[in-house]
Amino acid sequence: NAGVTQTPKFRVLKTGQSMTLLCAQDMNHEYMYWYRQDPGMGLRLIHYSVGEGTTAKGEVPDGYNVSRLKKQNFLLGLESAAPSQTSVYFCASRGTGKTNSPLHFGNGTRLTVT
Amino acid sequence: TQLLEQSPQFLSIQEGENLTVYCNSSSVFSSLQWYRQEPGEGPVLLVTVVTGGEVKKLKRLTFQFGDARKDSSLHITAAQPGDTGLYLCAGAGDSSYKLIFGSGTRLLVRP
Numbered sequence: 001n002a003g004v005t006q007t008p009k010f011r012v013l014k015t016g017q018s019m020t021l022l023c024a025q026d027m028n029h030e031y032m033y034w035y036r037q038d039p040g041m042g043l044r045l046i047h048y049s050v051g052e053g054t055t056a057k058g059e060v061p062d063g064y065n066v067s068r069l070k071k072q073n074f075l076l077g078l079e080s081a082a083p084s085q086t087s088v089y090f091c092a093s094r095g096t097g098k099t100n101s102p103l104h105f106g107n108g109t110r111l112t113v114t
Numbered sequence: 115t116q117l118l119e120q121s122p123q124f125l126s127i128q129e130g131e132n133l134t135v136y137c138n139s140s141s142v143f144s145s146l147q148w149y150r151q152e153p154g155e156g157p158v159l160l161v162t163v164v165t166g167g168e169v170k171k172l173k174r175l176t177f178q179f180g181d182a183r184k185d186s187s188l189h190i191t192a193a194q195p196g197d198t199g200l201y202l203c204a205g206a207g208d209s210s211y212k213l214i215f216g217s218g219t220r221l222l223v224r225p
Contacts, residue, residue, distance in 0.1 A: 004156070031211060040123065042202060043157070043215040050211055058212065090156050100145045100164050103204075103213060105156025 002026050006091050006106035013081040013113045021076040021109050023091030031094045032074040033058075033103070034066060036087040043090065049074055081113045116141040118205055118216035126222040127193055135188045135219045137203035144206045146179055146186045147213070151200040193223045 004025045013019055023032065030051050035043040035058075045058030049068040063085060065077045074093075078085060088110050092103040121136045137146070145164040149157035161170050163179035163186060170177045174197075176189040190197055203216040 033213075035215075040217055042118075042120075042217040043204075045212060045214070048211060056211075059214075092156070100147075100162045102147070102159040102162070103149075103157070105158070107155050 004091055004093055004104050004106040006089075006109050008109060009107070010110050011112070013078075013111065015082060015113060017081050018077070018079050019081065019111075020078075021089055021091075021111075023074045023076070023093075023106060025072055025074075025091075025093040025104070027093060027095065027104065028071070029093035029095045029104070030071070031096070032068065033092045034064070034074065034076045035090045035092065036060065037090060037108070038087050046076065046089075081111075083113045085111065086113045087111060116143075116205065116214050118203055118214055120201075120203060120216035120219050122219060123217065124220045124222075126224065129194060129223055129225050130192050131223075133190050133193060133221070135190075135201055135221075136185070137187070137216050138185045139205065140184065141205075142183050144183070146183075146206075147204045148177055148186070148188055149202045149204060151202060151218075157200075157202055190221075193221075195223045195225050197221060198223050 007022045033048040034046040047066040049055045052071040055066045067075045088108045092105045094101045147162045148160045151157040161177045166181045166183045168179045174191045201219045204213040
């Protein structure tokens with residue numbers, strides 16, 4: 001199984017450009033998440049989804065939008081990129097809402113905004 | 115806002131030494147998870163603890179959940195170079211859907 005797949009793996013944007021990060025999971029998981037990881041700050045939740053057609057804000061949602069049109073896909077959009085959005089972005093999924101079910105992560109997208 | 119603080123932030127030790135990593139909060143968590151992350155990859159779950167005072171062992175790794183479910187520790191016995199990585203604790207937030215992550219402990223085990 002591929003698990004959670006993120007595309008692209010790397011991207012460089014200029015300030016003001018837009019882009020979409022794609023996350024796909026083949027485990028039929030209901031819950032999907034987007035995190036960003038910055039040095040010394042662990043993982044911070046941007047947005048999440050508890051099912052197809054639903055999305056909710058996390059800790060740091062400003063400057064990002066998301067969509068969950070299909071259960072297996074969760075898209076993260078940057079409408080107007082800023083240097084502060086330079087980070088490594090991780091998508092994750094899990095099968096149930098139980099707090100002890102594991103998160104399955106992709107391998108990340110490294111984004112640089114110049 | 116629920117926060118998780120990890121200490122130390124960075125640890126460099128010699129192969130064979132023991133170490134403990136701490137994860138602390140002022141909030142109560144219904145469960146707490148530990149993940150390990152290697153360069154260029156996403157975090158991978160090591161263990162989940164759900165009961166106050168619970169102790170779980172995974173080979174040379176021992177995980178403990180505090181009695182009040184506000185803190186946790188990870189103890190590694192006789193560390194090996196293969197233990198090198200970023201260790202992250204994560205607790206279920208106000209909503210059971212969300213996991214709040216600590217800032218991480220970067221461990222380097224020198225041969």
